[in-house]
Amino acid sequence: MNDIFVFSMLPWASKLLHRSHMLSKYFAKNGMNVYHVEKVNSFNPLKLGRYELDRGQVSVLKIYGLPYFKGVSKWVFRANDRFINSALKAFLENENILKASAVLSTPHWSFSAGRVENFKNGIFYDISDDYIAFAGNAKWKRLLSEYEKHAVEISVKVFATALPLLGKTGGKGILIENGVDLDSFETAEKIEFETEGKVIGFIGGLYSWIDYELVLKVAKANKGDLIVLVGPTDSKDEMDRLSSLENVLYLGPVDKNEIQDYYASFDIGIIPFLPESEYPRLKTVNSNKVYQYLYFGYPVVSTRFKQVEKLRDTILVSDSHEQFLANIEVAKKEAGECGVDLESISW
Structure with a gap:
């Protein structure tokens, strides 16, 4: 061996x-x-x-x-x-x-x-x-x-x-590039969150690359929906401000052996990163969450960065806060269709 x-x-x-x-x-x-x-x-x-x-x-x-x-x-x-x-x-x-x-x-x-x-x-x-x-x-x-x-x-x-x-x-x-752990994701079990609206979710590090003002606008513009945020953070003040809103649920980091259940439970996946002009490291990012959202077939709304540009026929890519909010409204009305061959980017 x-x-x-x-x-x-x-x-x-x-x-x-x-x-x-x-x-x-x-x-x-x-x-x-x-x-x-x-x-x-x-x-x-x-x-x-x-x-x-x-x-x-x-x-x-x-x-x-x-x-x-x-x-x-x-x-x-x-x-x-x-x-x-x-x-x-x-x-x-x-x-x-x-x-x-x-x-x-x-x-x-x-x-x-x-x-x-x-x-x-x-x-x-x-x-x-x-x-x-x-x-x-x-x-x-x-x-x-x-x-x-x-x-x-x-x-x-x-x-x-x-x-x-x-x-x-x-x-x-x-x-x-990164890919999906199909063995884990095939056994995912959906979590039923308490909301009469959509579950709009983000999973990942809530660090300096997150556009917190944008997340705040998403929460305020979608009061009938639940905004679920999963992941570690070093931005306590920003997260406290978001968590004070009734429709924001911050769960902190979740064990990697259970994370697929949270991915399976969203109606819309969001990627609210800062613009590359403000956070240049995004030019080198190949985020797993992009493929993991797509695996479950729901719509994905993202700010623009290099990785998602080639997936703009599949992901609703946004160049401004206003467009991001408008794309969430579009996402609420459509069923996601993954335009990526996930078998070819799986582990």
Whole structure:
């Protein structure tokens, strides 16, 4: 059996669903022996550089290291490289794994994994976001740039979820967009929300890319409908303002093993992102929610960003708040028809 190590962005037990989870499930489904590798933050010197293994259909390899502290110290990155590399070598030796593949889901893993000789079947870097754009300070950006450059150098191929990200791949790039987890979505059970109107919903991170003023306008313009918001947030004031409205239900983050039930329960899916001019990172986004909404066949109303432009025959794309509100009225009158072959973009 082929051994493959998926170096993750989020823990396997995280409520949030990330592409690295999907990759691990897909590889296991196709008969591979999968290790989902995650870093566990610790300050205990007796744990740093050690590992724990939870065996399963997808085995979870937990390696103890220091928090990255948002890139304020190069020393922390270098120390984690040593801790992770040491734990990987010990694990591979103990399990007698001589030949394996590795998929890096973030740049952070590149030096620790790149110095392991056992990844003879190849290292592959999977770029699902512009991680450098995430960095909040110049030192952090420089460190991530160094690590991402190295990730590309050591990779046989580099996978990218969006066309603009292919520019980071050094000529090694292959476009592999996100998709739907059909195994989970086929078993979805609809939740009956208490409303006599439509259920207008959003699932995803409620962070700085959300146009909160637009969501507020949607709620106020559709008082007979229920606005359901699902996902983590760091915008407490904005969410408190929205939650004060009688027709807004904020549920917070939902476990990734139950999320399909919430997708199945909407009448209209919305994507209220800021314009790309205000949030340029949207140019590199390939959002799973686009396909997950479409899977259930209801209308989808979105602001304009690069990913949805090619789906404008299927999605009601809006260039202004006024058009977004008008498109919701259109969506209320029509049944959604998915114009995308979801089988071709499923895991």
